[in-house]
Amino acid sequence: MADVVEVSDVRRSFGDYEAVRGVTFTVARGELFALLGTNGAGKTSTLEVVEGLARPSGGWIRVLGRDPYADRAAVRPRIGVMLQQGGFPADLTVTETAVMWAGTLTAPRPVAEALELVDLAHRAGVPVKQLSGGERRRLDLAVAVLGRPDVLFLDEPTTGLDPESRRNTWQLVRQLLEDGVTVLLTTHYLDEAEELADRLAIMHRGRIVRTGTVAEVVASQPATVAFALPPAVTRDRLPELPGTLVLDHGGRVELHTDTMQATLTGLLLWAREHGVELRDLSARPASLEQAFLAVASSEPDAQAERAEVAA
Ligand SMILES: Nc1ncnc2c1ncn2[C@@H]1O[C@H](COP(=O)(O)OP(=O)(O)OP(=O)(O)O)[C@@H](O)[C@H]1O
Secondary structure: OOEEEEEEEEEEEEOOEEEEEEEEEEEEOOOEEEEEEOOOOOHHHHHHHHHOOOOOOEEEEEEOOEOOOOOHHHHHHHEEEEOOOOOOOOOOEHHHHHHHHHOOOOOOOOHHHHHHHOOOHHHOOOEHHHOOHHHHHHHHHHHHHOOOOOEEEEEOOOOOOOHHHHHHHHHHHHHHHHOOOEEEEEOOOHHHHHHHOOEEEEEEOOEEEEEEOHHHHHOOOOEEEEEEOOOOOOHHHOOOOOOEEEEOOOOEEEEEEOOHHHHHHHHHHHHHHHOOOOEEEEEEOOOHHHHHHHHHHOOHHHHHHHHHHHO
8 A cells, every 4th residue: 555654855944954854754544653852853844844744955855645744725724733831812612722723624523523533622611721731732632633534644632641541542542543543643652552563663853863663663672681699609600601791889790782582591401500590681682762772872873873773
């Protein structure tokens, strides 16, 4: 099936500053692609050009097969956009706001249905200025899904939401994905990406430096095998094992390894042979957080080159 969103070598400059430096990715129908990255990495700047709100300074974009900027009139009715800051008139009620928005759409959902979807039905008669930050975020989402979009752009959709509202939002997003909606999302919450993303990209300083499924991105980082030795057994008695040995403060041994099974096998065989009890033994693959932090703390250009070579 053709990709619903295609982004090829896109660049975006603000004056002399190039905020987006050659970004390429695709999103298939019914897929959720998450853009992660450090502050100022260029996620919103990328999202805005894909939404057709601005023209890229280089590269090209297709949404539903069309240029979202040049063919805005054709693309706009089929997309839903939740900006980082919505900005509705403060004195209108929740229902009035949604009705006003629905008036700009060709075949909107009933307003009550949209408010129900985001759990705002009980706040329908309340002026926007009296909503909490999280409730405003949910109103932004209601408006984004009002037009039954084929493609949904969500810029940090759950920032400021309490844990229950976040989970409800995730549930709604999953439901939309099941209905075949394609979603491009930015987030600072790594658990959100882990929960929702079919594929993701980590951006740093205007470039994508890691991309793939969560498992693929995490696979770029070493796994950790950790345990404590009995007091009578010193660390120098450990055998040669693949990986880097780290001793943490409590006397706990950590091995960072690219070959978790080989490291674990070597360790367990040694322990059995020498009758050593390894306490609190754990073996875990890297987390998305580790992969993210590795990107955030390392030199950007070298990583970008690696990502380009790998692509
Ligand atoms: N209108 C603008 N004029 C000038 N510079 C801008 C403008 N918008 C964004 N920038 C700059 O472009 C860079 C990327 O910003 P962008 O908002 O895309 O990052 P982001 O990854 O979404 O960050 P955050 O996670 O903080 O929201 C930043 O250095 C920002 O200061």
